[in-house]
Amino acid sequence: MIRSFRSCLGPIAFVRRMERVTRPVDARSLAAIRQRWNDLPERVRTPGQTLGRVGVGCEGTHGVFPRCNFACKPCYHSADANRVRVDGAHTVAQVEAQMAMFEAERSNFAHAQLIGGEVSLLEPEDHAAALLAMRRHGREPMSFTHGDFDYEYLRDLAVDQTGRRRFARISFAGHFDATMVGRRGLRRTSDEAEIDPFRARFCAMFGRLRREQGVRSYLAHNMTVTPANVSQIPGVIRRCHRMGFSLFSFQPAAHVGDERRWNDDFRSLDADAVWAQIEAGAGARLPYHLFEVGDTRCNRSAWGLYLGDRWFSLLDESDAKDLVVRDATLRYFSGFALTGPGHLVAIRIVRLIAAHPQIVPLALGWAGRMTRRVGVLSLLRHRPRLVTFVMHRFMHAEDVAPAWEGLERGEMSDVPRIRETQERLQACSYAMAHPETGRIVPACVQHSVLDPAENRQLLQLLPISRSAKRRADP
Numbered sequence: 001m002i003r004s005f006r007s008c009l010g011p012i013a014f015v016r017r018m019e020r021v022t023r024p025v026d027a028r029s030l031a032a033i034r035q036r037w038n039d040l041p042e043r044v045r046t047p048g049q050t051l052g053r054v055g056v057g058c059e060g061t062h063g064v065f066p067r068c069n070f071a072c073k074p075c076y077h078s079a080d081a082n083r084v085r086v087d088g089a090h091t092v093a094q095v096e097a098q099m100a101m102f103e104a105e106r107s108n109f110a111h112a113q114l115i116g117g118e119v120s121l122l123e124p125e126d127h128a129a130a131l132l133a134m135r136r137h138g139r140e141p142m143s144f145t146h147g148d149f150d151y152e153y154l155r156d157l158a159v160d161q162t163g164r165r166r167f168a169r170i171s172f173a174g175h176f177d178a179t180m181v182g183r184r185g186l187r188r189t190s191d192e193a194e195i196d197p198f199r200a201r202f203c204a205m206f207g208r209l210r211r212e213q214g215v216r217s218y219l220a221h222n223m224t225v226t227p228a229n230v231s232q233i234p235g236v237i238r239r240c241h242r243m244g245f246s247l248f249s250f251q252p253a254a255h256v257g258d259e260r261r262w263n264d265d266f267r268s269l270d271a272d273a274v275w276a277q278i279e280a281g282a283g284a285r286l287p288y289h290l291f292e293v294g295d296t297r298c299n300r301s302a303w304g305l306y307l308g309d310r311w312f313s314l315l316d317e318s319d320a321k322d323l324v325v326r327d328a329t330l331r332y333f334s335g336f337a338l339t340g341p342g343h344l345v346a347i348r349i350v351r352l353i354a355a356h357p358q359i360v361p362l363a364l365g366w367a368g369r370m371t372r373r374v375g376v377l378s379l380l381r382h383r384p385r386l387v388t389f390v391m392h393r394f395m396h397a398e399d400v401a402p403a404w405e406g407l408e409r410g411e412m413s414d415v416p417r418i419r420e421t422q423e424r425l426q427a428c429s430y431a432m433a434h435p436e437t438g439r440i441v442p443a444c445v446q447h448s449v450l451d452p453a454e455n456r457q458l459l460q461l462l463p464i465s466r467s468a469k470r471r472a473d474p
């Protein structure tokens, strides 16, 4: 790739371009990150805060393909979403516009989710075009899916009609849990274990893609948590951590979206209780203050690795030397451009180390402590697998609406529940762009406040005929 790149440019232009694309830290992105830190509420400017340090936060699409062919309970989409036709041209144009706005208004680099209804209802060509648009704007995309598609779809997405790879690596988040209704071969179930073969099939498709087409993947497992399946979390993790997922994300259900799909009291879900179930599944304490992503009432994350069936945190929060490593990571990797092809990221790391050689002894010291913690024998016996655990708690629409109205007026509420909602919105780590108004809003605001009107408009623009709906529904 580098050779063909060089032949298109003159040697000097090539060197200049390589210098620019392998710069570890992009000045404009760094300025945006610093601004993000300045804008964060004081209470979340913690030693482990990653927002405003290593990045500006995550981004997602909206209104680009609202329709889904499942009937999950709950569902975050408004009642009209499933009546909007999936239209590839609309999707690609909207993705392009939203990503261009993110690039112009925020950092040059970020992770972004291609999310809506069900992404695999897009034709592979349109799906690929949307991902390429995201990449063009410096976004590292992840496609969100229920995973109920065939290998041929995945192949046609990753490889074009001439057999040429479109991507060296793709990222997918597969949604699998017992709140879902409509999967082929298992229309509904209340038993998470019954879904395991479908989880395994999903991962196997990506294994085949790597073997046959040389396309690597990063897979996340998403699970909506309700009072009915919360106790099944440990089993899901224990049975599935070897399947090929690099991230397990759990979303306690919120009263948002289509009210007809609310079948339980989601307010009864306690954050600590859900996190305790995730810890039970991991068989380890999950230290979520080491690295925080916004407000910990919204997000908890723990980065670590599995050796066999045991999970270890990458850092020990009780070890002062590991905390020095954490602080150094946040300092030296501030604004680091993690997106892009692997060889460019590798060169950026080398340049970063050359600029800050003190990273080397810190890294060596950490490697020694980590080896002692996990045990040399265990390292020899097992291949380490990096696995991250996440809990993301969307908020209830009836709290978000008044909280957002107050913020728009510049007022903080005296009502504790609304005040908490406002504080969380101010530290939001998951943004959605509105090029038509020039606003970037928290995803909670999108789903709780803006989605219903947006989908009504889309319904006018992209109506779905009854016969087409009958053909497409399971």
Ligand code: SF4
Pocket (backbone or CB within 6 Å): 294, 298, 299, 392, 393, 394, 395, 424, 425, 427, 428, 429, 430, 442, 443, 444, 445
């Ligand atoms: S405000 Fe909502 S979308 Fe933003 S991080 Fe919190 S839960 Fe997520």
